[in-house]
Amino acid sequence: MNFMLSKEHEMLRTLYREFAEKEAKPLAQEVDETEEFPRGTAEKMGKIGFLGIPVPREYGGQGCDPLAYAMCVEELSKVCGTTGVIVSAHTSLCCDPIQTYGTEEQKQKYLVPLAKGEKLGAFGLTEPGAGTDAQGQQTKAVLEGDEYVLNGSKIFITNGKEADVYVIFAITGVVTDARGRTKKNISAFIVEKGTPGFSFGTKEKKMGIRGSSTYELIFTDCRIPKENLLGQEGKGFGIAMHTLDGGRIGIAAQALGLAAGALEATIAYVQERKQFGKPISAFQNTQFQLADMATKVEAARLLVYKAAVAKATQKNYSLEAAQAKLYAAEVAMEVTTKAVQLHGGYGYTREYDVERMMRDAKITEIYEGTSEVQKMVISAAILK
Amino acid sequence: MKIVVCIKQVPDTKGGVKFNPDGTLDRGAMLTIMNPDDKAGLEAALRLKDQYGAEVTVITMGLPKAEDVLREAIAMGADKGVLVTDRVLGGADTWATSQTLAGAIRNLEYDLIITGRQAIDGDTAQVGPQLSEHLNIPVISYAQDIKIDENTGTVTVQRQYDDRYHILKTQMPCLITALAELNEPRYMTPGGIFDACKAEITVWGRDKLNGVDDSNLGLKGSPTQIAKASDKVRKGAGEKVNLDPAASVDYIIGKLKEKHVL
Helix, strand or coil, X not given: CCCCCCHHHHHHHHHHHHHHHHHHHHHHHXXXXXXXXXXXXXXXXXXXXXXXXXXXXXXXXXXXXXXXXXXXXXXXXXXXHHHHHHHHHHHHHHHHHHXXXXXXXXXXXXXXXXXXXCCCEEEECCECCECCCHHHCCCEEEEECCEEEEEEEEEEECCCCCCCEEXXXXXXXXXXXXXXXXXXXXXXXXXXCCCCCEEEEEECCCCCCCCCCCEEEEEEEEEEEHHHEECCCCEHHHHHHHHHHHHHHHHHHHHHHHHHHHHHHHHHHHHHCEECCEEHHHCHHHHHHHHHHHHHHHHHHHHHHHHHHHHHHXXXXXXXHXXXXXXXXHHHHHHHHHHHHHHHHHHHCCCCHHHHHHHHHHHHHCCCCCHHHHHHHHHHHHHC | CEEEEECCEEECHHHCCCECCCCCECHHHCCEEECHHHHHHHHHHHHHXXXXXXXXXXXXXXXXXXXXXXXXXXXXXXXXXXXXXXHHHCCCCHHHHHHHHHHHHCCCCCCEEEEECCCCCCXXXXXXXXXXXXXXXXXXXXXXXXXXXXXXXXXXXXXXXXXXXXXXXXXXXXXXXXXXXXXXXXXCCHHHHHHHHHCCEEEECHHHCCCCCHHHCCCCCCCXXXXXXXXXXXXXXXXXXXXXXXXXXXXXXXXHHHCCCC
């Protein structure tokens, strides 16, 4: 067992930190305030390979491992939660399923430009009536000749209006088993922006990650070529679940970054802020709070990195991914809340980054599987 | 085209400065970065590579850990790295450094050598021009723009000069010193980092240096003797006075006389 990062990963950390400090941090407040998607930052990330880190070189990616990718999301999220989730949703939820389930033609057509950062990706599973209960889907796809016709809508879609390529799930049939129970057959599709019948609905007004483009996607007789079916027809639910296992590592890394960023900001603040004639870091309450925060951040980091390594080395990593996401998200919420408390009144103002970090942290306990879903996954794995 | 870029691992000024008892920098004890002017020189070489096609070799003299800066350069897009390291080369001033680099570069093929204008630890701006003298090739310093004519084998450079710039043209092989203002260096790429860590770095000691006498190497070969070195002394907070213009002129003149400036 070796807890030391390799030389490669140490250098990656330097690169991610330099980029985050120079490019993402100066815009973080403005992106939050204006709710504007940081298009320029996304383009810069695309040019230097941040949008294809774990994708093999033959498909335009960087050919690195999942840990290299998780560390990127962590470092970006330390300064800007919005920028972190742009990379996470694009990589885990769009590149990964196309890489895993796509045909060679689909990979050449879609994965290559996604990994090169020429195009941005998104993923549409959630519907008004189908969040945690993915079987509650209503969107349908009907095969007519050489085309599938999509009807329905998706909500809360990250990178929503900014993406070019979408992995969309829809019902392609309903089957009844021997006991008369019905089950929806779900399939996955690759849909391009601009396809007739594909439009955008409401933009969500959110508590945090406000620069992230969160939209409703609407499909009205949207015809997509048959060859854009991703994987086999009816196997979409498995594709979605497998994709979310990977996605959880990305969100866990985002949560870790938010916690680590808030801790860093607080360490600096408590040494500058004076009360009763001394820096507040001299008070034992501050010291003990920081000790707890730092220990939890480190524990979250170990779980996130372990899950990332598991993705590279194990066929099934659902348990590791769920544990990492559950814990890192809880730590993100706890550490950012304590960070605001240690900043006092200033921490409650938008002048200080910890206020934004606390708002950004909450979503990590909700999206890509709520904490409760993670507990279901974990308990199912340990009770089998 | 073959380009050699000289780069230096320098102390990161954010991390504080530490000295050896002899007054030279204790490089082993400080956080380091690639010297900013050298990074601009590397970026210029990589742009020439993108535009015309070239093989870019980075070379550095330093402690074994200076290998890190070569790997960083490879992660940005350089093709090869050469580390010149040997105990006998330690404590070198600009003269001994340029002699050492010349001895190493004589083993390499090159059309163009690019160095940074100066390093942020020494601020001498001497090594580049000295190196060109040792190798007997032309030098154009303070480049803010570089253009190559492949047909004639010439290079045209805008040389920064106070309030204007000069346009100079010379035959290759030649040496150019680059300014940090020359460009915005690119980032490493994640894939580049993985490649750089696998790349083989050529390591040369004293025995590989070509055409250099021992008397010109290391601390012994350095004409510069450091009498004393210290960290930057912080200026005091200054003094603020609130007087009308006439009285403040008298006040300042009084102070200057007091300090024997006037």
